[in-house]
Structures are given as C-alpha cells and as structure tokens.
Amino acid sequence: MTLAYIVLATLAGGLLSVTIAAGLTVSLLSRLVPQLVSLSTGVLLGTALLSVLPEAFEGQSHPQPLFLTLLGGLLFFFFLEKVELYRHSHHHEGDGHDHHHHFDQEQAGRGGLSVLVGDSIHNFCDGALIAVAFLADTQLGWMTAIAIVAHEIPQEVGDYLVLLNAGFSRARALAYNALSGLAAVAGGVLGYFLIQPFQELLPYLMVVAASSFIYVAVADLIPQLQRRLPWRATLMQIVWLVVGLGVVGLLLLERGHAH
Template sequence: MTLLWILTFAVLGSVAGVAGAATVLLFSEKTLAALIPYLVSYATGTLLSAALLGLLPHTLEHQPAEMILATVLAGLCLFFVLERIVIWRHCHVVGHCDVHKTSGYMILVGDALHNFVDGVMLAAAFLSSVPLGIAAGLAVIAHELPQEVGDFAILLDSGLKRKQALLLNLLSSVPTLPGALLGYFALSQTAESVPYVLAIAAASFLYIGLADLVPGLQGHIGPETGWKQFLLMLTGVGTILLIRRLHG
C-alpha cells in the first residue's frame, strides 16, 4: 500500500505539471499573468506549512534537533548554489523570468532534476507516515502547477512551438516516477536516513517558498489583490492542517 500511495502522488505531481503547462494553450498570457499569483499564493501556504508543521516536527521526533536543523541549513545552502548555477531553476510568474540567464533547455534540465528529487522526497514522506506523505504530495502538486506554466512560457519565448514545448514539459516530468521508486527501495533498506531526507525536503519547500515564491508575490500585492493572496496562503496552510487532523 505504501508503494501504491507513493506512485499515485508521483503520477499526480507529474500530471499536475503537464496540465498546468497545457493551460497556456487555453488562456492568453494576460489571463495567466492575472491567475498565477493566486495559484502561487496557495502553493506558498502549502509548502511552508508542509515544511514547518509536517516534515520538521516529524523528523525532530526521531533525531536530535541539532542534526536535523544542520541538515536543513545544508539543504538551503545547497539549493542556493544549485539555483545560482541554473540547475534548480524556478519560474512561477509568466513574464517575470530572466530568459537571458536561463535557456529553455536549461529550464528542462533543472525541471527534470527537481522532479526526480520530488519523487525521492515523496517516498521518504510516505515511508514515515501516510498523512505526512499526503501533505508533502499536495505541496508538490500545488507548486508544480504555477512552476510548469512559467517554464512553458519560457520555452515558447525560446522559440519552440507549442506542441514541442508541451512534449518537452512532459518528458521533464517523467523523472518523478523513477525518483519515487528509487527512494522507496533505497530508503526502505536504510530507514535511519529517512529523517535526513525529510529534512532536505523541508529545506527544499522552505527555499522555494521563501526565496522564490514570496518575492514574486510581493510584486503583485496591491489593495485589490493583497488580501486575496493572503487568504489563499491561509487556505494552503489550512489544507495541510486539515490533512493532519483527519489522519492524526
């Protein structure tokens, strides 16, 4: 059953990303630019609450706080370095990505790596507990939607046709499954490493939420949108809390 849960959310995460990219085919860039900040707001709430209310408390129950927090710090530093060398690239706002720094194909490399790591993290979360896995899986799905839409926009701006860009987005989402399978079989044999993988997962969620999503939202907050974005962030937090309550 654990493997089935892992594969289900790995597929859902991949499908969500491709579905998000496909929305570019249906809406104008103006409509997407107006919609994405709200999707990002919800994703921010789910990512931060999954990290701070789900993953970290669970890891701290099984390992010394100093070791876990040191792992989180190392993870944050690692993701900073990866993003600086354009491997861990995120783009959640249409029209607000620096295409001069990142080619369309580098976006795909970073996306594939990111999805592979997401798969490993999903496996670690579900191996710890089903509620924790569901919370982590929902957080992954929530941020994949706006991320893939933004990446798709960059691919189009790089000169690719829509069908080509959609196919490449689909291929970059595939590594989630092998990552989930590898994580399941590897971590099943080394259970003592699971809390540290979860700490890295928490670092990933925190980095994406605080270094990538929140700064992007600040550029869209105004009297007419700020409170709506805040409510959607709270909705994301509430979703994670509800999952914990239902499965607690």
Template sequence: MSLMIVILATLAAGIGSVWIAYLLVARTRASNGQTSYAQQGFLGLAAGALLTTSLTHLLPEALESNVDAHELFLVILAGLVFFFLLGKAELWHHPHDHEHTSPSHRGSSWALLIGDGVHCFGDGVLIASMFIVDIRLGAIAAASVLAHEIPHHMGDLAVLREGSYRGSAVLKLTMAGGMTALGGVSGYLLLAKLQHWQPFLMAVAGSSFIYVALSDVIPRMQQRRTAKDATIQVAWLLLGIAIVAVVNSLSHGNSAL
C-alpha cells in the same frame, strides 16, 4: 507503502502540473487576459502548505524523536545551504524570470528543459521520502509540488512557445514533468532501506520546504502588489495552511485511536 501509489502521486504532480499550466495559459490567451489570478492563487496555496507542513509536522516530529536536537538543526542548516547551492546551479542554466527571457536559439530551450527535468527529479525524490514517512504527508507533498510547479510551468510554456509549435512545447515540458515519477521510483527504492534515518530525512525535507517557500514562492508573490492580487494570495495562503492543519489533526487523531 506501495510503489504504485508513489508512481501515481508523482505522475499527478509532475505531468498534471504541466497540463493544468497549459490549460490556464490557453484560457488566459483566449480571454485576452494579461495576467492570471489563478497563478497567484496557486502560489499562495503552495506557500501556505509548504510552510505549515514543515513547521507544524516535519520538524516537530523530527525533534520528538530520540535524535539529538543539535544534530537535527545541523542537518537543517546543511539542507538549507545545499538547496541554496542547488538553486544557484539551476539558475545558472535555467533563469526563473521567464517573462523577460527571450531564447535566441534552440539550445536555450533545451537548457531550460534539462533544468526542469533535474528539478522535477528532485521533487519526485522528496515526494517519495514523504510517502515513506506517512501516506498523508506524501499526499500533502505531492499536492504542494503540483501547486508550486503550475506557475513555474506557465512561465516555461511562454518561453518554449517562442521557439517551437505549441504542441511541441507542451510535449517537451510533459517529458520533463515525467522526470518526477522517475525521481519518485528512485527515491522509493533507495530511501525505503534507510528508514532508521527517518528523523534526518524529515529534517532535510523540512528545510527543503522552507527554502522553496521563502526563496522562490513568496518572492514571486511579492512581485504583484495590487489589492486584488494581495487578497487572492492571502486567501489561498490561508487555505493552504488550513488544509495541512486539518490533515495533521486527522492524522494525530487516528494515531491516538
């Protein structure tokens, strides 16, 4: 697997999600819209892709290896606990409820950016680990991270614009998003030497995808309860499931040839 592919994928997921979020926020403001249905669509797409990738690809393939199933499930449990603790630490410095956050000084904005940078670095490591396993899986991981981060960055921009100029807010968040590429390079250099641990890496990645979908993405989808919101969410959720299912079937078909 080429390091350049990992760099390009992580840049697209990290910085691309920031600029798509900026364009959606600008469009919403220009049309005097109060909410963005595109945001709900991206959440649904991310939830579907994350859960399907984990439950139909990562965990089944890890279980098909020669590793003891009890050991794998212990790794999954440890991964869920770890990501729970990581989320607690991130929330301590970086509350996710941006709509009701009003920074009183510049320090809070920098705390938000630091939290984003750490989060993006972890996303980069995850994407790199998936590319090491399989190029198609890496592409799915990058697309899922991009879709998941767009609504997140839309909230960040709303917070940062309260304390700085619009261009400054976008530049700062772009720098934080760039940490995804740094995480990708670090993950590639470290994990490429540990390929014999591949089943356990897949188990950890699967627990990460499940945790993000169930603790972050789906709860944010549940906050919107109108019929139109529900229709958009379900449609994009099914689209995310369908995309991953098609990619998985093509992958298995090619491996059988």
C-alpha cells in the same frame, strides 16, 4: 503498496500541470500563476513547519544533528540553484514583473535545454522527497505530495509560457513539460529502493525535504509576493496564502483523527 503510492503521487504533479496548460488559454494561464504562487507558498511552508519537521523531530532526544541537517539542506539547495540545476522560476514575459523583451528566449536557452535539464533535476529531487515521506508514513507522504503538486503546477505552467513565448509550438512545449515531469517518477522509484533499507536515516531525509520546501518558499515565492500591488491584489495574495495553510491544517486534522 507504498511504491504504487509513490508512482501515483509523482505522476500527479506533471499530469495536472500539463492538463491545465493544455486546457487553458495563455492569457488565462498568465493570470492564474500569481494566485497559484500564493497558494503554493502557504502549502509549502505549512507542510514543512507543521507536518514534516515535527514528524522528523518526534522522539529525537538530540535535535542538534537535525538542525544541522536543516542548515545543510538550505545551503545545498542554494548551491544547486546557483549552478542552475534547481530551477523553480515562474517568471515569464507578461507576468507583471516588467521583464525585458526576449526575456523568455533567454530563459528557455538554446533549444529549451536549460528549462528541460533544470526542471528534470528539480522534479527528480521532488520525487525522492515524496518517496522519503511515504516511507516514513503514508499520510505524511500524501501531504508531502500535495505540497509538491501545489508548487509544481505554477512552476510547470510558468515554464510552459516561457517556451511558448520563446517560439515553441504548443505541442512541443507540452511535450517538454511532460518529459521533465517523468523525472519525478524516476526519483520516487529510485528513492524507494535506495532509502528503504536505511530506515534510521528517515528523520534526516525528512528534514532535507522540509529544507527544500522552506527554501523554495522563502527564496523564490515570497520575494514574488513582496511587490507593491493595489490593495485588492495584496488582499488576494493573503487570502490564497491562508487557503494554502488551511489545506495543510485540514489534512493535519484528518491525519490526527486517523491516528
């Protein structure tokens, strides 16, 4: 049953993002991405700091190795991003960041390969993190999956817009997104079979999952929210961030009642 949950959860992010991208206009998608970024910031930070890390540290008499793992995880994801193997950018022409003309063509790269490869590796890692969470606890798995889905939607929508503005047809851009999303399923299934025999490593792997959430939120999402904006736009950023934290809080309450 755990494997079925992992497959279902890893499929959700890709399917939701492709469905949203297919059903909405480009102008509406461009307006939605900033709100989704704020929402996913709250969900990622709340899940990492209020759920995954406490679960990992529970019952650990020596927390220093876990803190060292957290530091190593942050550095690892920093390195992956430096070599462009862990893309999580939502930037595209028309997103309000004053990108130069042909920015999307540069982002897409030759034939969209950089978008596809970077997102596939990112999604594969996300799938493995979902597997880790489900192996530790089913409810923690769903919380982790929700956090990843919350981030995957603006990420995939942003990449879809990049591909469209780079000259791809709507069908081809959607196909690229769907193909990269399948990497999460592969990561989840492979993670399930590789990690299951080593239950004693789960606390460390959960810390790695939390470091991924924290890194994405702090290194990519929060800097996007720090731009000077009219007070109404700033207020909406805060509202959506609080909504993200509230979603995590409600899930934690539900999980507490279940236990």
